[in-house]
Amino acid sequence: MTGAATDVALSVEGVSLSFGGVKALTDVSFAVRKGLITAVIGPNGAGKTSLFNTISGFYRPQSGDIAFEGRSLSGSAPPERAKLGLARTFQNIALFRGMTVLDNIKLGRHAHMRTGLLDALVYHGRARREEIALRAEIEERVIDFLEIQHIRNAPVATLPYGLRKRVELARALAMRPRLLLLDEPVAGMNREETEDMARFILDVKEEWGVTILMVEHDMGMVMDISDHVVVLNFGQVIAEGAPAEVQMNPAVIAAYLGAGELGRRLRSPEAA
Amino acid sequence: MDWLFLAEVLLAGLGAGSLYALAGVAFVLIYKATRVINLAIGEILMLGGYVFFGAAAAWHLPAWIALPVAIVAGALVGAVVERLLIRPMLGESPISVFMVTIGLGSILAGAVQVIWGADPLRLPEFMPNTPIFIGDAYLAPKVAYGFVAAMLIIVAFALALRFTRSGVALQATAADQGAAYSVGINVSRVFSLSWIVACAIAAGAGVLVGAIGGISPTMGIFGLSVLVVVIVGGLDSMLGALVGGLLIGIVEAFSGTFLGGEYKFLITFSVLIVVLMLRPYGLFGRHEIERL
Numbered sequence: 001m002t003g004a005a006t007d008v009a010l011s012v013e014g015v016s017l018s019f020g021g022v023k024a025l026t027d028v029s030f031a032v033r034k035g036l037i038t039a040v041i042g043p044n045g046a047g048k049t050s051l052f053n054t055i056s057g058f059y060r061p062q063s064g065d066i067a068f069e070g071r072s073l074s075g076s077a078p079p080e081r082a083k084l085g086l087a088r089t090f091q092n093i094a095l096f097r098g099m100t101v102l103d104n105i106k107l108g109r110h111a112h113m114r115t116g117l118l119d120a121l122v123y124h125g126r127a128r129r130e131e132i133a134l135r136a137e138i139e140e141r142v143i144d145f146l147e148i149q150h151i152r153n154a155p156v157a158t159l160p161y162g163l164r165k166r167v168e169l170a171r172a173l174a175m176r177p178r179l180l181l182l183d184e185p186v187a188g189m190n191r192e193e194t195e196d197m198a199r200f201i202l203d204v205k206e207e208w209g210v211t212i213l214m215v216e217h218d219m220g221m222v223m224d225i226s227d228h229v230v231v232l233n234f235g236q237v238i239a240e241g242a243p244a245e246v247q248m249n250p251a252v253i254a255a256y257l258g259a260g261e262l263g264r265r266l267r268s269p270e271a272a
Numbered sequence: 273m274d275w276l277f278l279a280e281v282l283l284a285g286l287g288a289g290s291l292y293a294l295a296g297v298a299f300v301l302i303y304k305a306t307r308v309i310n311l312a313i314g315e316i317l318m319l320g321g322y323v324f325f326g327a328a329a330a331w332h333l334p335a336w337i338a339l340p341v342a343i344v345a346g347a348l349v350g351a352v353v354e355r356l357l358i359r360p361m362l363g364e365s366p367i368s369v370f371m372v373t374i375g376l377g378s379i380l381a382g383a384v385q386v387i388w389g390a391d392p393l394r395l396p397e398f399m400p401n402t403p404i405f406i407g408d409a410y411l412a413p414k415v416a417y418g419f420v421a422a423m424l425i426i427v428a429f430a431l432a433l434r435f436t437r438s439g440v441a442l443q444a445t446a447a448d449q450g451a452a453y454s455v456g457i458n459v460s461r462v463f464s465l466s467w468i469v470a471c472a473i474a475a476g477a478g479v480l481v482g483a484i485g486g487i488s489p490t491m492g493i494f495g496l497s498v499l500v501v502v503i504v505g506g507l508d509s510m511l512g513a514l515v516g517g518l519l520i521g522i523v524e525a526f527s528g529t530f531l532g533g534e535y536k537f538l539i540t541f542s543v544l545i546v547v548l549m550l551r552p553y554g555l556f557g558r559h560e561i562e563r564l
Contacts, residue, residue: 056454057453058450058453077453077458078453078454078456079453079456079457079458079459082453082454082455082456083456087454087455088454090450090451090454094448094450094451094454095447095448095451096443096444096447096448096451096452097447097448098443098447098558099443099444099447103440107440107444107455107457108455110437110440110441110444110455110456110457171455175455175456
């Protein structure tokens with residue numbers, strides 16, 4: 001148990017969630033291994049976003065437990081989970097409108113800043129130093145890394161869709177996460193934007209050593225970059241394993257992709 | 273037409289308008305952060321005036337202590353109301369929350385009447401009495417000091433919103449609650465902070481309003497003009513509260529002077545209707561477009 005537990009970043013155990021009579025998740029269990037990319041796939045309404053909202057603390061499951069690095073998260077609110085190192089992005093981009101790209105990204109550090117309002121008045125020097133250090137770190141690590149130098153002073157509302165998604169990723173990275181939750185990172189993107197995003201996600205894993213859990217519909221992208229795939233259908237885990245295994249799993253093909261055209265396309269090599 | 277007289281009416285209108293703006297800022301702060309329409313804002317103003325009266329007239333405290341006492345009382349009321357009445361209503365329909373604030377207004381007006389009686393009262397004098405002239409135009413000293421105080425508070429508040437950590441957290445919460453949560457902002461703390469600060473500002477505004485026109489349990493009517501101000505300016509816009517407040521103050525001063533006090537509301541509400549016809553979200557309000 002302990003040997004296996006050390007390389008697990010997040011473990012979801014027997015999580016059930018329902019809204020009134022509607023069961024969104026039923027006894028969902030799986031583990032996210034440290035330093036790898038785990039993808040959750042499933043048809044619309046399978047419970048993927050509910051699962052994400054449960055992990056980030058927006059929903060409270062009726063039963064089951066979610067543990068992050070061996071520590072149970074039940075009872076902690078989203079801000080506390082953010083402090084522990086969980087960062088997320090949203091399916092329908094959730095940026096702070098009316099602020100610039102840089103302000104949005106800086107807010108990612110909000111939970112970690114030590115100086116409060118009173119400190120800022122009393123220890124002006126410390127607050128200033130913290131601000132300067134923060135700016136440098138964000139400029140060097142996050143903005144350069146995601147190649148968004150040219151838009152850093154632009155108001156987010158003026159940006160095209162693909163760039164907004166990238167700014168949201170930048171804000172999540174500014175939180176110095178240990179686990180990054182990406183809710184449909186390439187939804188609505190064209191081929192080129194998708195490839196850029198896939199490259200950034202791989203770089204985050206490799207250069208930053210951040211564990212990634214993502215929900216995504218783009219099968220090509222999931223199969224390309226994931227190390228482990230979890231398949232949800234009607235709120236239950238129906239299969240999990242390496243991309244190649246999941247791709248060949250008849251239950252997945254039948255239940256999720258249908259036995260017809262899509263299933264064949266997925267099995268054929270050019271889809272991957 | 274006498275230009276000097278017009279200038280005096282204009283100055284009086286700006287003076288009254290600055291207090292509308294101050295109360296409007298308090299209203300907008302709560303709306304922006306929590307999306308609650310607080311119809312009790314006029315009664316919280318009134319409460320500020322009465323607490324000042326109680327501290328200054330009954331306990332004979334000097335004004336420089338009675339004023340902070342009134343502001344702290346407003347902050348406490350804000351904290352208690354948010355925790356006990358508003359937070360349990362989280363997730364309920366906006367109309368229900370709106371009704372709760374109407375009820376709160378009635379309770380405050382009733383409580384004030386039980387404690388201090390129904391008769392209008394005058395606040396003890398605490399501002400210098402030397403007449404003030406701007407050019408040749410006369411301005412009542414209380415109105416002038418009220419204007420200066422209101423503008424200072426609004427500027428300080430705008431700076432705090434832009435440059436403090438709590439201010440930034442509040443802006444972030446106003447822009448997107450889910451995102452604010454996920455970057456580690458304690459949204460419930462932002463909610464209570466916005467009520468505390470808004471009610472403290474409103475109580476302070478109540479002392480200024482009371483100093484000029486006296487206090488009475490029907491002073492909550494002031495809230496009706498504040499509502500016009502924030503709807504004209506845009507419910508979620510601080511700048512709108514400022515511009516709308518000054519505008520309504522001036523409109524009221526002119527209509528009161530040239531048509532008579534009984535026409536004041538007729539004119540201001542006509543302004544409201546015209547503004548809403550031309551700009552349904554107010555002069556500076558934001559039209560939210562949701563992408564689904």
